[in-house]
Amino acid sequence: MNYTYYPGCSARGTGRPYEESLQAVFEALGSGLDALDDWNCCGATAYPAVDMAKAFALSARNLALAEDARPGTEPVDLVAPCAGCYRALLRTERALSDGGGVADRVGGALRAAALHYEGRARTRHPLDVLVNDIGLDRIADAVVRPLEGLRVACYYGCLLVRPYATFDDQREPTSLERLVQAVGAEPVDWPLRTRCCGGSCYCGGPLVGVMPEATLELSRLLLEDAAQRGANVIVTVCPLCQFNLEAFQGQMSHKSGKPVRLTVSYFSQVVGLALGLDERALGIHRMLNWRLASTTGTKTTGANARA
Amino acid sequence: MLPALVESEARDRTGGVGVDLWRDCFQCGTCSAVCPLADYMDRNPRQMIATLRAGREEEILRSCGIWTCTSCYACTVACPKQVPLTDSIYALKREAMRQGVYPRRFPTPVMARQFVRTVDKWGRSTESRISLSFYLRTDPKQLLRHVRLGLRLLQAGRMSLRRESVPEPAQIRKMLEALEMAAGEAA
Numbered sequence: 001m002n003y004t005y006y007p008g009c010s011a012r013g014t015g016r017p018y019e020e021s022l023q024a025v026f027e028a029l030g031s032g033l034d035a036l037d038d039w040n041c042c043g044a045t046a047y048p049a050v051d052m053a054k055a056f057a058l059s060a061r062n063l064a065l066a067e068d069a070r071p072g073t074e075p076v077d078l079v080a081p082c083a084g085c086y087r088a089l090l091r092t093e094r095a096l097s098d099g100g101g102v103a104d105r106v107g108g109a110l111r112a113a114a115l116h117y118e119g120r121a122r123t124r125h126p127l128d129v130l131v132n133d134i135g136l137d138r139i140a141d142a143v144v145r146p147l148e149g150l151r152v153a154c155y156y157g158c159l160l161v162r163p164y165a166t167f168d169d170q171r172e173p174t175s176l177e178r179l180v181q182a183v184g185a186e187p188v189d190w191p192l193r194t195r196c197c198g199g200s201c202y203c204g205g206p207l208v209g210v211m212p213e214a215t216l217e218l219s220r221l222l223l224e225d226a227a228q229r230g231a232n233v234i235v236t237v238c239p240l241c242q243f244n245l246e247a248f249q250g251q252m253s254h255k256s257g258k259p260v261r262l263t264v265s266y267f268s269q270v271v272g273l274a275l276g277l278d279e280r281a282l283g284i285h286r287m288l289n290w291r292l293a294s295t296t297g298t299k300t301t302g303a304n305a306r307a
Numbered sequence: 308m309l310p311a312l313v314e315s316e317a318r319d320r321t322g323g324v325g326v327d328l329w330r331d332c333f334q335c336g337t338c339s340a341v342c343p344l345a346d347y348m349d350r351n352p353r354q355m356i357a358t359l360r361a362g363r364e365e366e367i368l369r370s371c372g373i374w375t376c377t378s379c380y381a382c383t384v385a386c387p388k389q390v391p392l393t394d395s396i397y398a399l400k401r402e403a404m405r406q407g408v409y410p411r412r413f414p415t416p417v418m419a420r421q422f423v424r425t426v427d428k429w430g431r432s433t434e435s436r437i438s439l440s441f442y443l444r445t446d447p448k449q450l451l452r453h454v455r456l457g458l459r460l461l462q463a464g465r466m467s468l469r470r471e472s473v474p475e476p477a478q479i480r481k482m483l484e485a486l487e488m489a490a491g492e493a494a
Binding site: 009010012013014015016017038039040041043044045046047048049050051052053054057058061105106108109110111112113115158159162163170171195196198211212213214218247251285286287288 | 343344347375377378379380381383384391393397398400401404414415416418419420422423426430431432433434435449452456459460463464465466467471473474475478479481482483484485486489490
């Protein structure tokens with residue numbers, strides 16, 4: 001079964017390898033991702049700081065488009081890989097189903113654009129779909145290159161589990177750990193895995209620029225702690241977390257006087273490697289400091305370690 | 308007296324019940340303890356509530372503290388009294404914007420306004436363009452610091468200066484204008 005897919009603005013920029021690897025993994029598992037035509041920005045975390053009703057309307061338009069794309073009475077899953085988009089769409093879904101003044105106003109705005117939200121669209125995160133729809137057994141069966149010896153810090157960040165936890169425990173989530181185990185890797189125990197990386201501020205590219213001091217420190221703390229726990233890689237479920245943790249390691253090293261070096265991957269890339277998918281198809285050539293060996297997941301120093 | 312703006316947020320959230328969000332707070336400070344940004348705020352989340360309760364709403368509306376919140380919802384989830392603090396801080400940001408009292412030189416409101424302008428116009432944001440114009444407005448020196456990163460991203464195909472847009476931005480504008488008109492009629 002194919003899923004309706006909401007790319008989000010990051011997929012057109014820094015999050016491109018996330019989209020590439022997700023599409024490759026879903027296809028390999030027999031479920032395509034059909035991108036929503038005409039999708040628009042969800043409002044992210046920035047728009048609600050200016051106008052809540054408009055932020056809801058922006059997200060609601062995507063929910064309405066997802067329903068239009070699959071007419072009928074069945075629920076429609078809308079897969080949103082960015083944790084920021086995921087939360088914005090989910091929040092809108094809930095606000096509109098609660099009814100009240102905001103729901104009426106947003107309904108009116110949709111009508112002005114010749115759209116209607118029925119309430120069939122359900123926001124899903126691809127991690128949820130992989131673990132709970134496709135299932136860990138099927139994924140484990142498809143593994144051709146178990147990631148033995150790879151020690152993974154599973155990073156959930158903030159918005160996948162807060163304020164709503166739809167498919168996992170809010171304080172002690174386990175989906176990612178179970179997924180990386182299913183592909184042969186070993187999750188490290190990491191209590192900080194739902195702590196904010198500081199990058200959730202706004203979908204604006206080098207986010208660190210908004211509050212560099214705070215963001216660099218929050219991210220550095222996570223990277224350092226994951227490394228101390230013996231992780232070879234941090235896997236992320238959000239393009240903003242991924243970029244924020246990956247792109248500024250040089251600055252962090254410079255500032256703290258201690259080298260900060262850790263591969264930060266999208267969770268879909270790690271799964272894709274275990275499924276034996278081509279590194280290019282997973283967008284690994286686009287990563288800024290990828291240090292995992294290309295043939296197996298077992299080594300931390302590969303041919304491209306110094307690239 | 309409790310801030311009207313916070314009460315209206317409560318009404319929206321509870322479908323008209325009108326729960327008073329701050330009343331239940333007993334100042335335990337859990338919010339500030341779990342907030343990853345508390346050290347960087349001029350007032351931490353617990354102090355924000357205390358200040359609001361003291362009837363000094365304006366101090367909070369003018370503060371940088373509310374704009375330092377990254378909306379990670381750690382406080383909301385941890386609060387033993389279920390005070391929806393993150394969404395309330397959002398309400399305070401909106402009120403600060405509405406009254407035009409937000410800190411003009413603080414980067415996050417600048418970024419938020421710019422983000423909104425871009426999305427209103429094109430329906431999507433373009434990371435590279437937003438960053439570029441943000442740095443030009445706030446701290447052009449930062450731009451130099453990021454030249455190397457920018458080039459690497461261009462090379463890796465993870466950044467483009469091409470403007471992202473929905474096929475028909477007019478439809479987005481129509482939708483947003485309908486909300487403005489509805490708000491105008493209600494006022």
